[in-house]
Amino acid sequence: MPDTSGKGCLFLLSGPSGSGKDTILKQVLARLPDLHFSISATTRPRRDPSDDEKYHFMTREEFEQGIAAGTFLEHARYVDHYYGTPAGPIEAWRAKGEDVLVECEVQGALQIMQRVPDLTSIFIMPPSLAVLRRRLQNRQTETAEQTEKRIQTALTEMRAAPHYQYLVINDALEDAVSQVCGIITAGRAAMARHIDFINEVLQSC
Amino acid sequence: MPDTSGKGCLFLLSGPSGSGKDTILKQVLARLPDLHFSISATTRPRRDPSDDEKYHFMTREEFEQGIAAGTFLEHARYVDHYYGTPAGPIEAWRAKGEDVLVECEVQGALQIMQRVPDLTSIFIMPPSLAVLRRRLQNRQTETAEQTEKRIQTALTEMRAAPHYQYLVINDALEDAVSQVCGIITAGRAAMARHIDFINEVLQSC
Numbered sequence: 001m002p003d004t005s006g007k008g009c010l011f012l013l014s015g016p017s018g019s020g021k022d023t024i025l026k027q028v029l030a031r032l033p034d035l036h037f038s039i040s041a042t043t044r045p046r047r048d049p050s051d052d053e054k055y056h057f058m059t060r061e062e063f064e065q066g067i068a069a070g071t072f073l074e075h076a077r078y079v080d081h082y083y084g085t086p087a088g089p090i091e092a093w094r095a096k097g098e099d100v101l102v103e104c105e106v107q108g109a110l111q112i113m114q115r116v117p118d119l120t121s122i123f124i125m126p127p128s129l130a131v132l133r134r135r136l137q138n139r140q141t142e143t144a145e146q147t148e149k150r151i152q153t154a155l156t157e158m159r160a161a162p163h164y165q166y167l168v169i170n171d172a173l174e175d176a177v178s179q180v181c182g183i184i185t186a187g188r189a190a191m192a193r194h195i196d197f198i199n200e201v202l203q204s205c
Numbered sequence: 206m207p208d209t210s211g212k213g214c215l216f217l218l219s220g221p222s223g224s225g226k227d228t229i230l231k232q233v234l235a236r237l238p239d240l241h242f243s244i245s246a247t248t249r250p251r252r253d254p255s256d257d258e259k260y261h262f263m264t265r266e267e268f269e270q271g272i273a274a275g276t277f278l279e280h281a282r283y284v285d286h287y288y289g290t291p292a293g294p295i296e297a298w299r300a301k302g303e304d305v306l307v308e309c310e311v312q313g314a315l316q317i318m319q320r321v322p323d324l325t326s327i328f329i330m331p332p333s334l335a336v337l338r339r340r341l342q343n344r345q346t347e348t349a350e351q352t353e354k355r356i357q358t359a360l361t362e363m364r365a366a367p368h369y370q371y372l373v374i375n376d377a378l379e380d381a382v383s384q385v386c387g388i389i390t391a392g393r394a395a396m397a398r399h400i401d402f403i404n405e406v407l408q409s410c
Contacts, residue, residue, distance in 0.1 A: 123396075129409045151410075158407060166391065167399040182390025186371065189384050191328075194372040202363060204334045205356075 005196035008094035009187045010116055011035075011101045012164075013180070014109045015124030016154030018135040020170040024124060025103055027177045032184060036093050038102040041066070044081035056086065073115055074108035085112065099188065106157045113163065120187040122180060123164040126154075127171040210401035213299035214392045215321055216240075216306045217369075218385070219314045220329030221359030223340040225375040229329060230308055232382045237389060241298050243307040246271070249286035261291065278320055279313035290317065304393065311362045318368065325392040327385060328369040331359075332376035 015021035029037055041056045043063050051057075058066070063082045066072055075084030085108065090100050104112065113119060126132040132154055136147045161167060166183050170176040220226035234242055246261045248268050256262075263271070268287045271277055280289030290307055298305050309317065318324060331337040337359055341352045366372060371388050375381040 122394075125403070125406065129406055155407065155410060158403060161403050162396060162400060164396055166394045167396050167403070168394055169399075169402070179390055179394050182387040183394055185384055185387025186391035189327075189371045189373055189388060191367060191369055191372050194374075195367060197374070198330070198363060198366050198372070201330065201334055202360065205360060 003195040004118055004190075004192045005194065006097050007118075007193065008096065008098040008100060009184075009190075009193070010090060010094060010119050011099065011184055011187060012109055012112055012119055012121045013101060013103045013124065014106050014122070014157070014164070015170075016126075016132070016157045017150045018132045018154060019124040019126050020135070020173065020176065021103065021124040023173060024168075024170065024176050024180055025101070027173070028180050028184070029101065031177065031181055034099070035184065036089075036098055036100045038085060038090050038100055040083055040104075041072070041086050042081060042083045044083075058082075073102075074104060074111035076105065076107050083108075099184070101184075106160045110160065110163060118192070120166070120183065121164040122166045122168060122183055123161040124168050124170050124176065124180075125158060125161065127169050131171075208400040209323055209395075209397045210399065211302050212323075212398065213301065213303040213305060214389075214395075214398070215295060215299060215324050216304065216389055216392060217314055217317055217324055217326045218306060218308045218329065219311050219327070219362070219369070220375075221331075221337070221362045222355045223337045223359060224329040224331050225340070225378065225381065226308065226329040228378060229373075229375065229381050229385055230306070232378070233385050233389070234306070236382065236386055239304070240389065241294075241303055241305045243290060243295050243305055245288055245309075246277070246291050247286060247288045249288075263287075278307075279309060279316035281310065281312050288313075304389070306389075311365045315365065315368060323397070325371070325388065326369040327371045327373060327388055328366040329373050329375050329381065329385075330363060330366065332374050336376075 072084035277289035278292045
């Protein structure tokens with residue numbers, strides 16, 4: 001067994017639009033205040049002052065230099081803008097024994113799985129396609145065509161779910177939040193993290 | 206990934222005397238009433254009517270026939286008596302999609318790990334040797350020599366802890382119970398159990 005004693009855990013959360021992953025994420029972070037949340041980097045323009053809580057804004061040049069230097073755990077380009085997960089802060093927290101939660105699209109998640117072998121990955125699913133459709137249709141800001149496009153993207157993303165270690169079905173929100181917190185609790189109790197502790201106890205006699 | 210959709214989980218709990226595993230076990234079963242508890246079989250005499258909650262009593266002949274027929278997930282002989290974990294009820298529950306918790310000594314646990322590849326194994330540790338010693342000394346019914354023997358056995362058992370998947374340090378009881386419940390929640394959310402669900406959702410469109 002690899003000895004990762006003293007190293008913080010990395011938890012990854014993904015799920016399609018309409019899975020409710022953003023609400024789950026907020027409630028998990030509220031319940032587990034010692035968990036760091038990894039902020040994404042992007043080159044897209046700031047739309048709203050609250051965006052700064054979720055994104056670290058970079059110029060295209062800065063982002064491309066970062067890609068070349070390998071400073072992203074994953075990155076992707078959507079509609080002319082880059083999005084990525086900076087590796088630096090995550091590695092610094094983990095080295096101090098602190099745990100980190102990252103939220104990420106499926107394509108990026110598959111990149112992180114390749115790069116971080118001791119990752120704990122969680123996929124959030126809606127309980128049915130009918131529920132997903134209803135949740136997306138309730139977003140009054142979108143056209144029927146946009147909703148249909150989101151459903152097709154969700155289907156593509158759900159086909160990748162078996163690559164994740166855990167599946168949380170978001171039927172009742174409170175249950176889904178408890179399940180994610182349970183998975184985080186289990187990750188923290190993983191034997192590989194406690195080998196030093198066992199050796200200390202055994203050597204104290 | 207193996208598809209274990211529809212199959213119940215098997216959770217295994219071990220820990221030395223003084224780790225508090227029996228108290229944790231009781232509280233976990235009270236919190237998770239849908240979890241079955243696997244009763245051990247033994248040839249030792251019944252000491253107390255409440256023993257029937259914990260043991261299935263068998264004659265030596267019945268037990269030896271069971272060993273020969275492979276009906277135990279693990280078995281061992283201590284001080285002239287057999288102890289074992291009957292496989293039948295566990296397999297029947299799991300086949301129905303129901304989850305089972307089994308408590309077992311370390312030697313037996315190592316046998317179950319060999320036989321049940323999708324087992325979730327949890328080792329309970331005291332926070333220090335000093336705490337273990339104090340807990341064992343507080344058992345007024347035992348001589349100093351018996352206590353010392355228990356400590357030596359605990360040390361031997363703790364050396365096997367790295368064979369388990371999870372370590373729960375029983376410092377504060379409530380935290381330890383929550384950790385075991387979290388590990389059980391995570392086991393239930395393991396991706397391998399939900400492949401059928403994902404396929405059903407995808408096929409419904």
